[in-house]
Amino acid sequence: MDADKNFLVGVFDDEDAVISGVTAVRQSGVKIHEVYSPFPVHGLDEVLGYKRSRLPIAAFMFGITGTSIALVMQIWMLGYDWPMIIGGKNFASLPPFIPVTFELTVLLASLGMVATFLIASDLKPYKWPRQFDIRSTEDKHVMAIDLALNKSKNKDEISSILKAAGASEVNEKSFD
Amino acid sequence: MQVTSVVRDPLVTGGKTVKDVSHDISRQVEGKPTRLWWSAFAVAMAFLTFGLYCTLTLLWTGVGVWGLNKTVGWAWDITNFVWWVGIGHAGTLISAILLLFRQRWRMSINRAAEAMTIFAVICAATFPLMHMGRLWLGFYWTLPLPNTFGSLWPNFNSPLLWDVFAISTYFTVSLVFWYIGLIPDFAVIRDRAVIHGNNIRAMIYNALSFGWQGGAKTWMRYESVALILAGLSTPLVLSVHTIVSMDFATSVIPGWHTTIFPPYFVSGAIFSGFAMVLTLLLITRIVFKLEDYITIYHIELMNIIIIVTGSIVGIAYITELFISWYSGVEYEGYAFYNRIQGPYAWAYWSMMTCNVVSPQLFWIKKIRTSIAATFILSIVVNIGMWFERFVIIVTSLHRDYIPSSWTMFHPTMYDIGQFLFTVGFFFGAFLLFAKFFPVINMAEVKSIISIGSEKKTDETPH
Numbered sequence: 306m307d308a309d310k311n312f313l314v315g316v317f318d319d320e321d322a323v324i325s326g327v328t329a330v331r332q333s334g335v336k337i338h339e340v341y342s343p344f345p346v347h348g349l350d351e352v353l354g355y356k357r358s359r360l361p362i363a364a365f366m367f368g369i370t371g372t373s374i375a376l377v378m379q380i381w382m383l384g385y386d387w388p389m390i391i392g393g394k395n396f397a398s399l400p401p402f403i404p405v406t407f408e409l410t411v412l413l414a415s416l417g418m419v420a421t422f423l424i425a426s427d428l429k430p431y432k433w434p435r436q437f438d439i440r441s442t443e444d445k446h447v448m449a450i451d452l453a454l455n456k457s458k459n460k461d462e463i464s465s466i467l468k469a470a471g472a473s474e475v476n477e478k479s480f481d
Numbered sequence: 482m483q484v485t486s487v488v489r490d491p492l493v494t495g496g497k498t499v500k501d502v503s504h505d506i507s508r509q510v511e512g513k514p515t516r517l518w519w520s521a522f523a524v525a526m527a528f529l530t531f532g533l534y535c536t537l538t539l540l541w542t543g544v545g546v547w548g549l550n551k552t553v554g555w556a557w558d559i560t561n562f563v564w565w566v567g568i569g570h571a572g573t574l575i576s577a578i579l580l581l582f583r584q585r586w587r588m589s590i591n592r593a594a595e596a597m598t599i600f601a602v603i604c605a606a607t608f609p610l611m612h613m614g615r616l617w618l619g620f621y622w623t624l625p626l627p628n629t630f631g632s633l634w635p636n637f638n639s640p641l642l643w644d645v646f647a648i649s650t651y652f653t654v655s656l657v658f659w660y661i662g663l664i665p666d667f668a669v670i671r672d673r674a675v676i677h678g679n680n681i682r683a684m685i686y687n688a689l690s691f692g693w694q695g696g697a698k699t700w701m702r703y704e705s706v707a708l709i710l711a712g713l714s715t716p717l718v719l720s721v722h723t724i725v726s727m728d729f730a731t732s733v734i735p736g737w738h739t740t741i742f743p744p745y746f747v748s749g750a751i752f753s754g755f756a757m758v759l760t761l762l763l764i765t766r767i768v769f770k771l772e773d774y775i776t777i778y779h780i781e782l783m784n785i786i787i788i789v790t791g792s793i794v795g796i797a798y799i800t801e802l803f804i805s806w807y808s809g810v811e812y813e814g815y816a817f818y819n820r821i822q823g824p825y826a827w828a829y830w831s832m833m834t835c836n837v838v839s840p841q842l843f844w845i846k847k848i849r850t851s852i853a854a855t856f857i858l859s860i861v862v863n864i865g866m867w868f869e870r871f872v873i874i875v876t877s878l879h880r881d882y883i884p885s886s887w888t889m890f891h892p893t894m895y896d897i898g899q900f901l902f903t904v905g906f907f908f909g910a911f912l913l914f915a916k917f918f919p920v921i922n923m924a925e926v927k928s929i930i931s932i933g934s935e936k937k938t939d940e941t942p943h
Contacts, residue, residue, distance in 0.1 A: 328906045340694040341694055341695045341696050342695055342700060343499065343503075343665075343669070343695060343927055344499075344665075344923070344924040344927040345700040345703065345704050346700070349701075350700075352567045353697055355697065358702045361709055382625060382634040382637070383634060383636075385636055386634065398638075401637060401638040404640075405646045408646040408650040408720070409646065409650070410652060411654060414709075415658075415710055415713050416653065418706060418710075419661060419706060422702055422706045423691065426698070426703075428699075429692060430688040430691055430692075432692035434693070434694040435694075436672070439675055441695055442665070442671075443499075443500060443672060444498070444500045451731065454487060462838055
């Protein structure tokens with residue numbers, strides 16, 4: 306991560322500006338580090354070329370785990386470990402096990418997916434983020450460009466590309 | 482600048498900009514609590530303190546301090562339990578089901594409604610826990626933990642055990658859903674604190690926001706998480722009150738042994754939940770000056786949901802009566818005859834008036850768009866829904882199979898105290914939430930008032 310120290314930061318005023326800005330900047334061959342927005346901008350992930358999130362797959366896998374744990378647990382406990390006659394039914398009869406199975410499926414799917422999301426996005430309580438522009442949570446859309454990854458162009462060239470793409474201001478930001 | 486659509490009323494009035502949203506919502510978090518807030522909090526704490534005394538007495542002495550007897554083994558406790566769980570349902574309905582149906586008006590009310598869900602579920606959980614008497618043993622009785630009796634496992638065939646899993650899953654998933662929504666908004670407060678030079682607040686809210694930055698990739702994942710959580714919460718919320726109703730429906734007690742209980746309980750839950758959301762939000766919007774975010778349009782839509790669910794509840798009451806006669810079962814017939822004509826007829830008719838008659842007033846546009854009328858009726862509905870549970874539970878039990886066991890239920894100070902404990906907790910927790918957390922989902926509201934997207938939809942209507 307040594308490379309990400311010096312950045313050019315383009316500030317865009319609304320989401321239309323940032324979407325057309327991202328398209329223009331990428332067409333001119335500049336690599337974008339990330340775009341920060343105060344709210345989810347629809348279509349921004351597409352113009353940035355991000356692939357669809359695989360979190361639904363994670364949720365499904367955790368859900369299936371929950372289903373299996375619940376069924377195995379109930380059938381083993383009431384069917385094999387300590388069988389008891391309850392209402393004259395089979396020891397391990399499936400219908401009364403469905404509610405707990407459903408609840409554990411939902412519980413593990415939700416918790417597992419959210420944990421995956423937090424880990425994948427590097428969100429944790431003791432982390433202070435590198436803020437490119439403090440207004441990016443308030444009302445500005447902020448495009449960060451890593452200078453080290455765009456060696457083919459100099460700072461002024463990238464700055465003029467950002468301006469031409471619709472940025473209302475272009476600032477420099479470096480982190481130690 | 483706000484672009485207004487020709488087809489629909491704006492969801493946020495007052496021509497707010499994105500910056501105004503941050504300012505208006507963060508303001509109450511940043512300012513000192515008002516005198517009104519302190520006095521409301523003091524009242525809630527007074528209830529909580531008296532309730533705590535009653536709760537500790539119960540734990541010290543035993544469940545005998547309640548007014549329960551050999552015939553009526555469930556009364557105020559389970560009434561309150563079902564009442565609170567029901568109230569919680571509106572929050573999940575607003576945040577999950579309305580998200581799946583893409584109802585954008587939910588955006589300025591979902592945060593407060595979800596908070597209400599979480600506090601209501603905590604309140605609900607206290608009643609079965611206290612009813613166990615020795616609640617420190619409750620973990621062994623309800624959860625499949627290895628124990629020294631064998632291990633002897635809990636009975637997974639029992640709806641009471643399903644309830645444990647349903648309520649705890651519901652609480653956990655609602656809490657996670659609510660918190661995920663709060664993360665970007667905590668970051669807004671953190672960054673405003675940085676600008677204002679308030680380092681302590683910046684530290685606290687940064688920890689709460691998990692170091693949120695709002696990168697496009699994170700937002701993409703965030704939206705995916707929100708959608709799946711909504712998809713999981715929707716069947717979950719329906720399952721919770723279905724399972725609660727099975728506590729009664731799987732028994733053989735006349736008056737409880739009814740197959741329509743699941744849909745009837747779920748619609749009753751949404752009915753009472755929306756009434757409680759209205760009670761809380763009508764106060765919140767005035768105290769925190771949020772009239773531009775929670776508009777008459779929102780109130781009207783919630784009132785329409787109250788008419789729909791209230792009518793479903795009304796039909797369920799009448800169906801129950803009809804079936805008890807049509808079944809030809811003597812005991813079933815008597816259970817309902819006793820509800821209408823017996824010593825608890827006053828409770829039955831209070832329920833009928835509050836739940837079936839009063840919401841029908843919302844057919845009149847003037848009433849459903851009036852703040853005063855909505856506030857009064859929202860409280861009336863919640864009183865009615867409390868009586869519904871009381872009627873179902875106590876009137877079905879108090880005249881047992883043998884007339885020598887017939888009795889009445891009289892609540893003691895400790896029954897009332899336990900209820901006041903949850904009322905104090907609920908309002909106290911809601912006041913703390915409203916003071917320290919952003920009461921409106923800023924990120925979502927920003928996305929619906931922003932200029933760009935509205936322009937686009939105006940150019941290409943679909």
